[in-house]
Amino acid sequence: MKLNKKYLFNIVLILALTFVAMYFALKDDYKLAMQALERMNTFNMILVLSWGLLFTMVWGISYQILGAKYKKNYSLLEGINVAFIGNFFAGITPSSTGGQIGQIYVLKKQGISYSDGASLLWADFIIYQTTMMIYVTILFALRFTHYVNLSAWFWIVFAGYLMNVVVIVILYTIAIFPVFYLRLIDKLLNVVSRFKFFKKREAALVKTKDTITRFTKEIKHLSQDRVLIVKCMLVNIVRLSLHFSLPYFVARGIGIDVHLNQFVDVMALSSFVTMANSFIPLPGASGGTEVVFSLLFRGMFGALTGAVLLLWRISSYYIPMIAGALIFIVFKNRHDHQPDSEDHQDSDQEDPVELLVEDQAVIKEEIPIVSSIKKAEQPA
Template identity: 45%
Template sequence: MKNSVKSYVINIFIVTSLTIVALWFALKDNYQEVITMISGMKSYWLVLILFWGIMYSCISGYVLTIFTRKNKKDYRFREGLSNYLVGFFFSSITPSSTGGQFAQAYIFKKQKIKLSDGASILWGDFIIFQTTLMIYVTILFFLRYSYYVEIMGGILLVFILAGYGVNLAIIVVLWTMALFPKLYVKLSGNVVRILAKFKIVKDKEKTLVTWSEQVMSFTKEIKRLHHEKMLILKTAVLSVLRMSVQFSLPWVIANALGHPLGIEYLLDCLALSSFVMMANAFIPIPGSSGGTEFVFTMLYGYLLQDSALASSIMILWRFSTYHFIMIAGAITFVILKHKYTKERIKERGI
């Protein structure tokens, strides 16, 4: 437990440090312009920008609620939202977002959802979102292929395309895993045994059991989804909606800062924001801190031809979609932890 807490503290320190570095990078050449631009914004715009981040979380929580109601009919939206927020918080403070699903599985268990069902729900949400994301990004990229290649150029283009390749590979692996689960269990068993010989994996048997359970949970959810076409359609549409909400926020912020972008810029904002998400696949740091801000500022700096405006948008966008939601997730976790502790004490009659 102490090691876990220490790890989280270190990761939070890393996130904070890299955020400060990213802010320095964004502000070093035009500090006064950025501060003037943000401070001159009307307060109602700030409320709208924060609401935009909350809206994404609410849609994500609703998607979880839809999936979970297949196992628990009376599962409430607020339970789905709190589950998502806790998952977001732990994803934000662990490398490559590895802690999010474990935290969500814990919350599911406390919400009277079996661990196996919780794992299946998370797999279902993940594969629908990931598949929809790749279709979404691919369409956006090819709508203005030559222009986006020009914007990204050089190493940034390679970085984003490599991230796209990683995300595409994840989808291919997931779907082939669904079709050939026994083969994957066998192959993963061989990999674990090799890693165990090099002392990379400490508990070979536990790792093998965990992996087998994960593959079986995933396969179970895929088989269930095969017969739930309306569920797939509904969650896919909601996934498109939540992506559009997140990716369109820079366009909203630019207008809020007094630099009105015409509707013709909306498509470009959707595309560039999605490219930032692709690049995040190569940033294993908690919250993809530092790299996300850098890629965003570079892409939008080229699009807007105004580095101060791009930096101002980045600061507000990142706060709304990451820092604000991470804080909300941390508060939610503390409240739920206190609630579950009280329930446990009550059950023991203490």
């Protein structure tokens, strides 16, 4: 029950921060925003609200492609389940840290071992992060000089971009120079172990070595399958395009006069919101996401920025997260009596979140690499 309270607190925090942020975004133009939403036809409303489900399902295609390496006839539906459930747990945990634990749990139930599941998640992370940074770099190059002069807040966006670049650089240099990083970490642990609060130097070193070894192995293994890399990169390009273009279609749907030549501007600003979220460690980046969106899009959408923000946030975050929660409950109930659930014979009476957290300790102990995967890919 204690663990349930933790997740419940995160959900309440998400709702509270979102409410406060939405209040300030809408308080001056509330009537205009509501009138715009009322004028929106049913088809446009359904299209916009289902948009987040669409790019989450596209994410599932990546998992289907990668999952086929480890399990014969791994289906698209299985990949979509991994995407939605990962999205749910990432959405209710700070800095999306719960997403990968949820995903590796699901992969295990689908017949993919913890170690193979960890390798799959590393491959997904590496390909996605690389694709995203190439994509965002192009958008930065196209629109950086224009937007850098519009708001002092833009430098927060740029700092988030640089932080993501640093992550990519570190990952690839670890793969190229693993021995250097192991020596560096050993020296750092020697320094830190002098303090009384740090008594597990050897355990930390073993886990770090294991993480680097597995990561290096996965990079080398992945580099040999160029067809798989290209397929996953193409899927991620589609996914990112859907994600970044959503505000454009929301704006069109509520009657804002945005032209086709502003499409790239909208995608650029949307990608900048994603970059800024790197500094928001709260569950779902709640509160900060709404503020950054309002600041960046105010110049384009004017008084109706709040209306666009409301639909965009519901579509890209809340609906996929709720769908992920429902899918997880159904998934858990269907897999209760399968062989690999034998450690949880009484799971019929257990809460889905409690069941996951029980396995989380096992996953982190057996596969320390999973604890090191930090994704920026969950939709803002």
